[in-house]
Amino acid sequence: MSDETGPGVPAGPQPEPIRFFGTTWLNHDHGYAARRIGAAAGSLVAAAAACLVLRLTYEGLRIAETGGFVTLLMLVMFTICSALAFRHTWDGFTRRPDPDRQASLRGLLAVGFVGSLLAYFFRSLIEAPGEKLHREEYETARTQHEKRTTRRTGNPSKKRRRS
Numbered sequence: 001m002s003d004e005t006g007p008g009v010p011a012g013p014q015p016e017p018i019r020f021f022g023t024t025w026l027n028h029d030h031g032y033a034a035r036r037i038g039a040a041a042g043s044l045v046a047a048a049a050a051c052l053v054l055r056l057t058y059e060g061l062r063i064a065e066t067g068g069f070v071t072l073l074m075l076v077m078f079t080i081c082s083a084l085a086f087r088h089t090w091d092g093f094t095r096r097p098d099p100d101r102q103a104s105l106r107g108l109l110a111v112g113f114v115g116s117l118l119a120y121f122f123r124s125l126i127e128a129p130g131e132k133l134h135r136e137e138y139e140t141a142r143t144q145h146e147k148r149t150t151r152r153t154g155n156p157s158k159k160r161r162r163s
Contacts, residue, residue, distance in 0.1 A: 012149075013141035018130050025128045026138070032128070040124035047117035054078060054114070078111065085112030089119035093130050 015023045020039050024032040061071050088105060091097070109116060123129040 012145040013138065015138050016134055018128050018134060021128045021131075025131045025134065036124050036128060039129070040121055043117050043121040043124060047114055047121060050114045050117060078114070081108050081112030082115035082118075083112070084115070085109045086115030086119045089116040090123065093119075093123050094133055096133070 015026045017023050018025055021032065021035050022030075024030045024035065058071070058074070061074060084105075085108065088097075088109065120129055
């Protein structure tokens with residue numbers, strides 16, 4: 001959250017933009033529904049294209065006659081990596097990922113990209129991916145800002161003291 005103020009910018013924390021949605025997630029305005037439909041459709045098309053590429057890879061292995069073990073190993077690897085990438089991406093929509101863990105899983109997420117695309121698709125059907133996390137952080141920041149700004153009102157020297 002940023003606390004930037006200026007002309008036309010209200011005081012206090014500002015919502016953090018989400019990729020493809022900007023800050024439309026806050027009030028669900030300015031084409032929010034169309035953006036969600038577009039994000040869902042785009043991620044589904046990308047996942048289908050990725051499956052086509054994996055199918056071509058499988059066909060290449062079959063044509064090369066590498067053997068059943070290599071083919072099975074490839075299928076198991078992509079299945080497990082996609083499942084792990086799906087779960088990691090899905091969890092990333094509800095809480096901030098640890099940067100060190102994210103860096104260590106970069107290879108796994110690259111191999112399991114179909115799972116990440118499917119997680120993005122399914123989350124787009126519910127909300128803008130990451131909206132829940134951003135909304136919770138924004139509401140917390142707004143509440144803390146309101147507590148800080150309304151805590152002291154008036155002149156403290158005129159405060160009545162109890163004896």
